Amino acid sequence: EVQLVESGGGLVQPGGSLRLSCAASGFTFSDHYMDWVRQAPGKGLEWVGRTRNKANSYTTEYAASVKGRFTISRDDSKNSLYLQMNSLKTEDTAVYYCRGGDADAFDIWGQGTMVTVSS
Amino acid sequence: SYELTQPSSVSVSPGQTARITCSGDVLAKKYARWFQQKPGQAPVLVIYKDSERPSGIPERFSGSSSGTTVTLTISGAQVEDEADYYCYSAADNNQVFGGGTKLTVL
Numbered sequence: 001e002v003q004l005v006e007s008g009g010g011l012v013q014p015g016g017s018l019r020l021s022c023a024a025s026g027f028t029f030s031d032h033y034m035d036w037v038r039q040a041p042g043k044g045l046e047w048v049g050r051t052r053n054k055a056n057s058y059t060t061e062y063a064a065s066v067k068g069r070f071t072i073s074r075d076d077s078k079n080s081l082y083l084q085m086n087s088l089k090t091e092d093t094a095v096y097y098c099r100g101g102d103a104d105a106f107d108i109w110g111q112g113t114m115v116t117v118s119s
Numbered sequence: 120s121y122e123l124t125q126p127s128s129v130s131v132s133p134g135q136t137a138r139i140t141c142s143g144d145v146l147a148k149k150y151a152r153w154f155q156q157k158p159g160q161a162p163v164l165v166i167y168k169d170s171e172r173p174s175g176i177p178e179r180f181s182g183s184s185s186g187t188t189v190t191l192t193i194s195g196a197q198v199e200d201e202a203d204y205y206c207y208s209a210a211d212n213n214q215v216f217g218g219g220t221k222l223t224v225l
Contacts, residue, residue: 035214037216044203044205044216044217044218044219045154045156045162045205045207045216045219046216047213047214047215047216050214061212061213061214063213097161097162104167104168104171105164105167105171105173105174107152107164107167107173109161109162109163110161111160111161112161
């Protein structure tokens, strides 16, 4: 079964850090780009960032709202994606989804992990 | 920055055709995708490359493109199609989602 499972969410104080993980199974993880997408409570989807595959030099991109604070990495040997979040703000509170895709119909999402930034 | 604009809500009766539009300058040059999201669930891809339908998505879902606007059409909408729908595209090194459209079928 093709699957993405996120973990690592929780409650953190403003200014704190958190590391999210995403475990992939059922597909060739190393072939695909991987994104993090978030959704604040009651709001729409917001793209957070991307790491491309080895063929594309593992390049990364970030939304302006998180650039310089968040870092995306991947470990193809472990079929895993990570999101290191530093200097967290209350507006970073959201469900964080990992997503894997390609240029065509392959586009899968995990069930999400909740991150709450509050004092 | 790039923006994709969708209506906030669309409402149809069961069996009617629902059309959801998405507008943005980037759509004249880049493909769009459409995602369906039901409450408490992760998004699901329903259209890619403007008009292609992934396997497993009902034939009543179709997509089209004209200039800077793409349209998701649900022909003969069913109650189970009630959900939030998001368009999505890419420009340069950024990915962007539309604000989402709540489709009500009742």
